Amino acid sequence: MLIPSRNRGGLSRRRFVTGLGAGGLMAALPRPLQAHTPAAGQVPPTARARWDLRVGRTRIEIDRKVLHAPCIGEDVPGPILRWRQGDTVSINVTNTLADEDTSIHWHGLRLPAAMDGVPGLSFAGIPPGETFTYRFPVTQSGTYWYHSHSGMQEAQGLYGAIVIDPPVPDPQPCARDYVILLSEWSDVSPMDMLSNLKMQDDYYVFRQRTLASLPREAREAGSTLAALKDRLAWSRMRMAATDIADVTGVIYTYLLNGHAPDMNWNALFSPGERVRLRFINGASMTFFDIRIPGLEMLVVAADGNAVEPVPVDEFRIGVAETYDVIVQPREARAYTIFAQSEDRTGYARGTLAPQPGMSGPIPPMDPRPVRTMVDMGMDDMKPGESMNGMAMPEHGHDMSASHSHSHLMPHHEGGTMDGMDMTGHAPQHPMGGMQPTTPQQTPHRHDTPTPRHEEGAMAGMDMADMQPAGHGHAMPMSEHRVDEPVHHQPAGRMHRPGAMDHDAPAPGTMPVLEVDDPGPPPLNVENQNIARMPTDRLGSPGDGLEHNGRRVLNYRQLRATRPGSDPRPPTREIIMHLTGNMERYIWGFNGRKFSESGPIRLRRNERVRFTLINDTMMEHPIHLHGMWSELENGQGAYRPYKHTLISQPGSKLSYLVTADAPGLWAYHCHLMLHMETGMFRTVIVE
Numbered sequence: 279m280l281i282p283s284r285n286r287g288g289l290s291r292r293r294f295v296t297g298l299g300a301g302g303l304m305a306a307l308p309r310p311l312q313a314h315t316p317a318a319g320q321v322p323p324t325a326r327a328r329w330d331l332r333v334g335r336t337r338i339e340i341d342r343k344v345l346h347a348p349c350i351g352e353d354v355p356g357p358i359l360r361w362r363q364g365d366t367v368s369i370n371v372t373n374t375l376a377d378e379d380t381s382i383h384w385h386g387l388r389l390p391a392a393m394d395g396v397p398g399l400s401f402a403g404i405p406p407g408e409t410f411t412y413r414f415p416v417t418q419s420g421t422y423w424y425h426s427h428s429g430m431q432e433a434q435g436l437y438g439a440i441v442i443d444p445p446v447p448d449p450q451p452c453a454r455d456y457v458i459l460l461s462e463w464s465d466v467s468p469m470d471m472l473s474n475l476k477m478q479d480d481y482y483v484f485r486q487r488t489l490a491s492l493p494r495e496a497r498e499a500g501s502t503l504a505a506l507k508d509r510l511a512w513s514r515m516r517m518a519a520t521d522i523a524d525v526t527g528v529i530y531t532y533l534l535n536g537h538a539p540d541m542n543w544n545a546l547f548s549p550g551e552r553v554r555l556r557f558i559n560g561a562s563m564t565f566f567d568i569r570i571p572g573l574e575m576l577v578v579a580a581d582g583n584a585v586e587p588v589p590v591d592e593f594r595i596g597v598a599e600t601y602d603v604i605v606q607p608r609e610a611r612a613y614t615i616f617a618q619s620e621d622r623t624g625y626a627r628g629t630l631a632p633q634p635g636m637s638g639p640i641p642p643m644d645p646r647p648v649r650t651m652v653d654m655g656m657d658d659m660k661p662g663e664s665m666n667g668m669a670m671p672e673h674g675h676d677m678s679a680s681h682s683h684s685h686l687m688p689h690h691e692g693g694t695m696d697g698m699d700m701t702g703h704a705p706q707h708p709m710g711g712m713q714p715t716t717p718q719q720t721p722h723r724h725d726t727p728t729p730r731h732e733e734g735a736m737a738g739m740d741m742a743d744m745q746p747a748g749h750g751h752a753m754p755m756s757e758h759r760v761d762e763p764v765h766h767q768p769a770g771r772m773h774r775p776g777a778m779d780h781d782a783p784a785p786g787t788m789p790v791l792e793v794d795d796p797g798p799p800p801l802n803v804e805n806q807n808i809a810r811m812p813t814d815r816l817g818s819p820g821d822g823l824e825h826n827g828r829r830v831l832n833y834r835q836l837r838a839t840r841p842g843s844d845p846r847p848p849t850r851e852i853i854m855h856l857t858g859n860m861e862r863y864i865w866g867f868n869g870r871k872f873s874e875s876g877p878i879r880l881r882r883n884e885r886v887r888f889t890l891i892n893d894t895m896m897e898h899p900i901h902l903h904g905m906w907s908e909l910e911n912g913q914g915a916y917r918p919y920k921h922t923l924i925s926q927p928g929s930k931l932s933y934l935v936t937a938d939a940p941g942l943w944a945y946h947c948h949l950m951l952h953m954e955t956g957m958f959r960t961v962i963v964e
């Protein structure tokens with residue numbers, strides 16, 4: 279079906295740029311952006327090793343939202359940088375901002391620590407009026423991106439794409455090659471977002487469950503009483519089952535290559551051609567679910583690295599991830615690239631078409647995901663079932679008065695519900711069935727989903743090596759309140775053979791694995807929940823995408839096209855809990871924010887396993903700078919190399935790292951406001 283674009287002729291263009299730097303009348307008048315950047319998303323025809331980038335603020339209006347955006351070359355996104363593997367690139371970054379430092383971080387790039395662009399770790403930042411020259415050899419190829427690591431400039435526009443040519447001919451040659459950079463646009467400053475979220479965690483969520491939705495919930499839960507109990511359970515946890523994203527389409531316009539949905543970014547193809555689409559999630563807070571109705575997408579690369587092609591209808595892209603997909607449209611018609619935000623409050627959209635100006639049908643948005651007990655790390659529970667075992671924050675109660683989730687049920691202070699003891703004497707005395715962690719609950723297996731309650735599920739697991747005398751998980755709960763995530767005392771450290779790694783050689787040849795385990799995080803103002811039974815969710819495409827009738831990519835399907843470069847098994851495992859208090863809007867690792875934590879120290883060339891246990895109700899895209907994160911997803915030596923990994927709520931996953939890059943590196947959640955409020959660590963490779 280051909281639908282004429284209502285943007286044809288430019289009458290409804292919603293995007294204007296006003297240069298602040300240039301003088302004269304022209305600069306004062308808004309001008310259409312299309313004239314400014316006719317080639318948004320077009321990969322430059324050739325690679326270059328030398329670049330000059332100017333960072334400044336530019337008045338840009340998109341979708342009636344005016345922003346003096348910090349950006350490069352007066353545009354959002356900044357230019358696509360095309361490099362060639364094997365070259366040494368040299369990039370002069372000049373800061374023309376009036377009174378703030380800037381920086382550029384090259385996301386996913388392996389380079390000397392001093393070139394990584396994180397102020398305070400890599401270098402001092404770039405003061406106003408000064409130029410910093412980044413210079414480093416390019417040792418990899420694929421799709422990456424860059425962004426500011428200063429303040430929250432990234433959230434407002436300081437980002438762009440990087441495309442690196444491989445030294446050999448592309449094994450997946452395509453007639454067309456486009457970057458699809460997704461991001462957000464808002465005239466609310468990130469600082470205001472943060473203060474609003476600290477005041478009220480669901481400030482930007484206007485889709486709570488209502489009285490009207492109760493009959494449907496009752497049908498799903500089996501009875502009205504069960505539905506009410508479920509609601510009460512959620513209200514006791516002071517979370518809403520509908521909280522999917524912290525910041526939503528209420529204030530965001532979602533952009534595709536800097537274009538609002540009604541601007542309909544488009545790209546051309548001739549029927550039958552193979553078209554490479556390099557998807558980059560350059561948003562600061564939004565996950566997108568992407569599909570092109572009528573077209574199969576062949577996923578050929580993840581985070582810049584080639585994977586065995588996976589045909590899909592849809593995939594979720596977490597903040598900071600990249601995926602290359604190849605499509606082959608055969609009909610001479612318009613195809614819509616549809617990227618709905620995970621919470622379904624909006625979408626970015628563009629069009630692939632045989633002629634400019636065409637527009638394909640825009641599908642309705644899917645139902646929004648609803649968080650379940652799986653997301654709590656308690657998938658053994660049914661809605662309305664006993665909340666016995668629910669761990670709650672000690673300081674939760676003094677918050678409830680100001681809390682305004684529109685639940686029907688009152689907040690019963692000090693009440694009980696099916697054995698849920700909410701009296702708040704945590705953390706030393708965990709609630710109900712929240713026992714001191716037993717070996718059965720922390721098997722540290724990476725090849726199987728975490729077993730559930732049934733004793734039978736434990737059959738065949740040899741727990742003997744899990745219980746060194748006086749060490750590890752047989753400790754009383756209180757002794758698990760280890761402060762230091764890494765350099766803590768023997769309470770959280772144990773040794774065991776590394777034979778648990780499914781990717782490793784046969785038992786008997788394994789070195790001893792040293793485990794840095796802080797134990798369950800403390801329950802306090804900085805941490806609301808412990809995932810009692812975190813599960814392996816690598817086979818799940820993510821909340822809201824299961825059983826939707828489409829083939830949706832999941833992490834288990836990612837298989838590298840060549841074996842990993844370091845076959846050594848890990849000699850150390852570092853267990854990190856992702857924690858937070860949604861209500862206070864504090865995020866951290868192991869129940870602590872950045873300011874209360876020491877660095878993670880890795881020995882040079884050490885082979886380490888990081889295990890992430892997500893105790894929160896949200897996905898977190900976790901990014902380690904400078905080194906690859908090799909996801910242990912059951913693909914053996916062909917595990918995919920990633921720079922950013924989505925940790926799903928209530929889940930547990932692990933990845934291997936070779937600490938081959940000396941220096942100071944950032945390690946953080948890539949949701950901007952989570953990083954800002956504490957989900958950040960320094961990694962030192964010494």
Ligand SMILES: [Cu+2]
Nearest residue numbers: 898947949952
């Ligand atoms: Cu996060």
